[in-house]
């Protein structure tokens with residue numbers, strides 16, 4: 001399952017420009033609100049030099065990078081939860097994502113219309129966050145109504161879920177996001193059933209002036225206070241660079257003094273946001289492929305990602321870190337050096353592991 005990330009922000013914040021930049025695909029970017037009505041989905045490869053090195057070392061037939069699906073979503077305005085603008089449609093679209101990229105305009109270009117007629121990043125962030133809170137509040141109240149009916153039968157689970165929903169509602173009413181309320185221990189699927197927007201991890205993207213790569217202090221501080229991350233991207237510039245041949249783009253980038261593509265930071269930020277690690281499968285004349293796994297999961301889970309048959313027939317796994325594999329010049333060398341280990345199903349996968357699962361078909 002690819003990771004799904006929803007891009008949110010006010011109209012004209014720069015979401016579609018960021019999306020275009022992320023994909024090189026031209027999503028419509030135009031200087032009037034509500035350009036985007038249907039969500040655009042872009043499958044973006046997570047480039048990883050470790051994967052490239054492993055592929056070259058083992059003589060892989062091709063490289064298959066892991067992907068993230070970015071969803072470009074229509075702008076959210078105050079009152080969206082009541083159906084203002086494209087409100088409810090918008091909110092349904094982000095409920096399905098694993099994480100949120102929150103684009104906030106910090107550039108002052110007078111040619112770009114701001115829906116409120118002024119550039120104030122913190123106020124904009126607050127508008128979006130308030131809408132998300134309201135949307136969750138409505139959703140939680142609706143769900144509570146339903147669960148409370150079942151709870152009347154005296155069943156333990158609905159009673160526990162109803163109690164949890166009341167806690168969530170109280171938190172939201174106090175302006176606190178749903179992520180501040182711990183999930184109910186006895187009802188493991190309660191969170192998934194509600195799927196609160198304010199429980200999703202957030203990456204703030206400050207849409208900065210061309211040539212800047214610094215997150216404005218106010219935005220950085222706001223992100224830090226939430227335990228979130230923030231990166232600076234000039235969305236329009238990046239969208240333009242995405243349409244140039246790679247060499248020309250690199251030259252422009254260095255002329256502008258921009259070190260790394262802001263987009264790489266967005267992709268990497270999304271990855272770390274979700275507490276994901278990467279592992280690799282690769283063999284001679286076979287594809288070299290990168291995969292993502294929630295940090296802390298075992299090689300048995302990893303096997304399940306690759307194929308359910310491989311998980312079912314799991315016998316053992318051969319593990320070597322990508323660096324040791326490359327240093328040893330391949331699997332045989334790694335085996336000789338003793339850096340390739342045999343592990344059982346409970347082995348916890350480390351970031352950068354190269355994994356070969358032995359299984360009985």
Ligand SMILES: Nc1nc2c(ncn2[C@@H]2O[C@H](COP(=O)(O)OP(=O)(O)OP(=O)(O)O)[C@@H](O)[C@H]2O)c(=O)[nH]1
Nearest residue numbers: 011012013014015016017033034035075109235236
């Ligand atoms: N100067 C400047 N203009 C930008 C930047 N990013 C986006 N714009 C312009 O702002 C306008 C709106 O950008 P979009 O990317 O369409 O904004 P959006 O958030 O997708 O807007 P909606 O789809 O209407 O919600 C376009 O004219 C862009 O060219 C930027 O970094 N600098």
Ligand SMILES: [Mg+2]
Nearest residue numbers: 015016035036
């Ligand atoms: Mg748009």
